[in-house]
Amino acid sequence: MRTFFAARGLLEVETPQLSAAAATDVHLESLAARAPGGHVAGWLHTSPEFPMKRMLAAGAGDIWQLARVFRGGERGRRHNPEFSLLEWYRHGWDTARLMKEVEELLRALAAELAPERPAPGETERLSYREAFLRYAGFDPFVASAAEIVAVLDANGVSFPENLAADRDAALDLALSMLVEPTFDTARPTFLVDFPATHAALARIRPGDPPVAERFELFFGGMELANGFHELADPREQAARFRADLAARRARGLEEPPVDARFLAALEHGLADCAGVAVGFDRVLMCLCGATHIDEVLAFPWSRA
Amino acid sequence: MATYSTNEFRSGLKILLDGDPCVILENEFVKPGKGQAFNRVRIRNLKTGRVNERTFKSNESVEGADVVDTDMQYLYYDGEFWHFMVPDTFEQHAADAKVVEEAKDWLKEQDLCQVTLWNGQPLLVSPPNFVELKIVETDPGVRGDTATGGQKPAKLETGAVVRVPLFIEQGEVIRVDTRSGAYVSRVK
Numbered sequence: 128m129r130t131f132f133a134a135r136g137l138l139e140v141e142t143p144q145l146s147a148a149a150a151t152d153v154h155l156e157s158l159a160a161r162a163p164g165g166h167v168a169g170w171l172h173t174s175p176e177f178p179m180k181r182m183l184a185a186g187a188g189d190i191w192q193l194a195r196v197f198r199g200g201e202r203g204r205r206h207n208p209e210f211s212l213l214e215w216y217r218h219g220w221d222t223a224r225l226m227k228e229v230e231e232l233l234r235a236l237a238a239e240l241a242p243e244r245p246a247p248g249e250t251e252r253l254s255y256r257e258a259f260l261r262y263a264g265f266d267p268f269v270a271s272a273a274e275i276v277a278v279l280d281a282n283g284v285s286f287p288e289n290l291a292a293d294r295d296a297a298l299d300l301a302l303s304m305l306v307e308p309t310f311d312t313a314r315p316t317f318l319v320d321f322p323a324t325h326a327a328l329a330r331i332r333p334g335d336p337p338v339a340e341r342f343e344l345f346f347g348g349m350e351l352a353n354g355f356h357e358l359a360d361p362r363e364q365a366a367r368f369r370a371d372l373a374a375r376r377a378r379g380l381e382e383p384p385v386d387a388r389f390l391a392a393l394e395h396g397l398a399d400c401a402g403v404a405v406g407f408d409r410v411l412m413c414l415c416g417a418t419h420i421d422e423v424l425a426f427p428w429s430r431a
Numbered sequence: 432m433a434t435y436s437t438n439e440f441r442s443g444l445k446i447l448l449d450g451d452p453c454v455i456l457e458n459e460f461v462k463p464g465k466g467q468a469f470n471r472v473r474i475r476n477l478k479t480g481r482v483n484e485r486t487f488k489s490n491e492s493v494e495g496a497d498v499v500d501t502d503m504q505y506l507y508y509d510g511e512f513w514h515f516m517v518p519d520t521f522e523q524h525a526a527d528a529k530v531v532e533e534a535k536d537w538l539k540e541q542d543l544c545q546v547t548l549w550n551g552q553p554l555l556v557s558p559p560n561f562v563e564l565k566i567v568e569t570d571p572g573v574r575g576d577t578a579t580g581g582q583k584p585a586k587l588e589t590g591a592v593v594r595v596p597l598f599i600e601q602g603e604v605i606r607v608d609t610r611s612g613a614y615v616s617r618v619k
Binding site: 152154200201203204205206270283284285287289290291293295296297299300302303304306325327343350396 | 438459460461462463464465466467468469471484485486487488489491566
């Protein structure tokens with residue numbers, strides 16, 4: 128991996144694991160580190176995204192990092208609350224070019240680390256809309272929450288009643304239970320052009336409907352990577368943070384401090400770039416045929 | 432009663448759903464990249480025995496069900512209820528026909544079996560995996576026939592009817608697997 132990035136001129140960097148601010152994303156649970164008195168001394172990062180973008184804004188070239196990150200409550204066959212995230216950024220690139228590079232890295236790692244296993248098959252790319260139309264039978268940009276829940280029900284997947292009106296959550300479950308399992312596990316599959324409500328930190332491309340310039344990579348029956356054409360507009364970023372915090376308040380969730388230094392960096396100016404985060408433990412799972420993340424961790428959460 | 436968050440879900444955990452006690456058979460954490468996290472759970476309703484799938488929002492809390500499995504001795508049947516006793520404490524429980532449904536053909540007085548209590552009431556009685564019971568009625572044995580593999584019905588002292596090899600005689604005690612109802616061996 129170091130050879131791969133060195134050959135391409137990316138600089139390896141390190142950023143703090145413990146920060147004064149935290150991610151606001153409603154679906155990310157930042158863990159707080161408490162000092163002996165009980166007050167929050169800092170927050171363990173859920174990804175190195177904000178400080179890496181601060182480096183970019185400060186004039187760094189293309190950078191990469193393999194970081195240990197922490198996400199509370201995430202534990203299962205493909206989740207460990209502490210895991211390794213591989214993240215890198217490319218100046219002046221769009222998502223199409225970055226997807227190509229993600230694919231090249233995956234193929235390089237497979238050839239180097241698992242030459243005895245069949246090489247990943249031909250890459251497939253399809254839009255969020257095509258994938259849902261083809262495999263779930265509805266248009267994710269049009270269907271109402273009730274319609275999506277009905278499709279889930281018809282497929283034997285119950286939807287929590289206390290989320291009934293949450294259209295985005297219904298889409299998330301349909302993606303995980305109806306769409307994703309149909310992807311060919313032997314072929315890297317890129318899902319692109321997400322609904323604007325699933326933009327996270329991606330730019331929105333105007334259109335009818337507008338779509339988020341975001342991609343996800345699926346391979347071996349797992350989601351391996353998430354990439355963005357990075358949002359650089361400080362006003363829109365601040366508005367998304369405020370919306371996140373409002374949604375957190377409405378759900379009775381903790382409202383962690385917003386990263387003001389990151390917003391200041393955007394204010395200063397973040398050049399056009401694309402970035403991607405790869406779940407590195409899951410890549411290892413694919414390369415050694417593991418079915419549980421515990422198989423690639425020396426000390427998984429149950430024994431950490 | 433305790434409540435359990437979805438991140439404490441594991442197989443074997445007993446929870447209360449729609450007022451019925453259920454046991455979790457399988458729990459899978461599902462979370463798309465940047466989206467809502469769910470727990471997909473397979474559960475068995477302990478009252479009806481039915482197995483269902485259910486999706487929970489992760490971090491949701493669910494009430495636990497006060498369900499405990501206790502080894503008890505079967506005492507007697509009074510024509511309406513089956514009576515059981517905890518050997519250590521002599522505490523007694525009466526179970527109706529619905530609760531002993533699966534076990535009643537295998538229950539012999541004094542035998543130990545597993546009684547599942549919910550809020551202190553018997554919910555389910557499971558017989559031991561193997562029981563030794565006397566044959567009260569069967570056709571006369573065919574001496575020496577241990578090889579043909581032929582079988583005949585035999586009625587046991589508890590009322591159950593099982594298939595036994597031809598050489599088995601009335602009055603003999605045999606070992607039976609209660610999960611399949613199959614003859615295992617003769618007991619000398």
